[in-house]
Amino acid sequence: MPSKVPSSIKDGHTHKISEATVSRLPAYYRALSQLADAQQIRISSEELAALTGVSSAMLRKDLSHLGSYGTRGVGYEVEFLRYQISREMGLNQDWSVVIVGVGNLGRALAHYGGFGSRGFRVVALVDADQTLIGTKVKCGAEGKTVELLVHALSDLEDVIKETNARLGVVATPAESAQVVSDRLVKAGIRSILNFAPVHLSVPEGVDVRKVDLASELQILAFHEQRKAI
């Protein structure tokens, strides 16, 4: 009778995790990090769900895809679960990010301190504007500030090779975004975060996630319009 084959066997993460689940893991991870900072040892699915705005059933099902890391009747150990999620998502390694387009938004992203603490390091800035190229931009918030040189667009491939960047951020105007994306891909980047309001077409095997702020406002406006009175 196989009564001794349990938990540890399903921990191997060869299992396919659904896209919907993946999109929620970061929120769980963040909440767990905060709980860990606050020295909390354990948490129930009910509480963690409330913190992250999902139902407890969904939370448990999401987590069950990673393995059986909770204890029935008790809950989850905060630090242990946090570590498991970070391992699953590849957050226990550092990720190098290149930002293309150092305007309003690119600069705000560079200044932002919240990335570093999550294992993302902005390692290169690239722009096409001659007056920007060669200038220095502060990266990261207080504590871990680094000054980065803005490189010329023509050096994009070299910069990526030298810095080993694996994530690319497109923060150029819409007109340039596709060209920039093509060059990022050609230089070996296979994960792109796009802020320009255009659809980027990329070869299979390359992931693009878009952040479209105007769309978000439009979606809000749509619902707002429908609210009576």
Next chain:
Amino acid sequence: MPSKVPSSIKDGHTHKISEATVSRLPAYYRALSQLADAQQIRISSEELAALTGVSSAMLRKDLSHLGSYGTRGVGYEVEFLRYQISREMGLNQDWSVVIVGVGNLGRALAHYGGFGSRGFRVVALVDADQTLIGTKVKCGAEGKTVELLVHALSDLEDVIKETNARLGVVATPAESAQVVSDRLVKAGIRSILNFAPVHLSVPEGVDVRKVDLASELQILAFHEQRKAI
């Protein structure tokens, strides 16, 4: 036989439009706007789908929820369809936006010109930082620049009343986001765009959309990690 009851009857948009569809309408709208700018008169579902990165069947089904605005064998009239989407989404009116938190990100949003051209007007800036309050910040890109005064957090309710803002943007640190959100709601705001990396809990009837950049990078990292070699 009711063979004379067709198209026009289903145009009334009392019909429920699915959330997935709503989230794609802005992309269609933007592509159509570009096509209109380029003087293109007509477009097929196949072409528009390619421009926006969806399948043509999905595009047609999405559009069919608004009404029957295409012509079989021909396609859609760019300007007409664009107008129908804008009407459906409430984009033929202006939406006033209040931004709370005028740091890196809040400032970038304020400077951004792309909102104005889509009917969103930043009408008020609010911050808690004494050194920022009373200073002026340029809003909008060249052409339609306005200088806005940064108001004190204590004036939030008054500012919202005076400016009639209906959309609120939270760009404060995570610690303050829930408090700010509560006050926005109390002041009558029922649509919030949240950039702070926390889940905002709001009463029923209030919509929150979150833009979580660190999460986006983490999702990319997850997939990147899984790509062999």
Next chain:
DNA sequence: ACACATTTGTGCAAAAAAGCACAAATCGTC
């Protein structure tokens, strides 16, 4: 050792979203 209160993990049902395939409508042409 045993009853009891918790809380997880999951099988199954329901709902939502995406994809397929084709009839119906339209246009241009002969």
Next chain:
DNA sequence: GACGATTTGTGCTTTTTTGCACAAATGTGT
């Protein structure tokens, strides 16, 4: 004015996601 080439709109199927409910596991107290 009939025919063939196109392209929409949509019924139906498949897949994905969410929600429900409860058995299985754990801890506690007596």
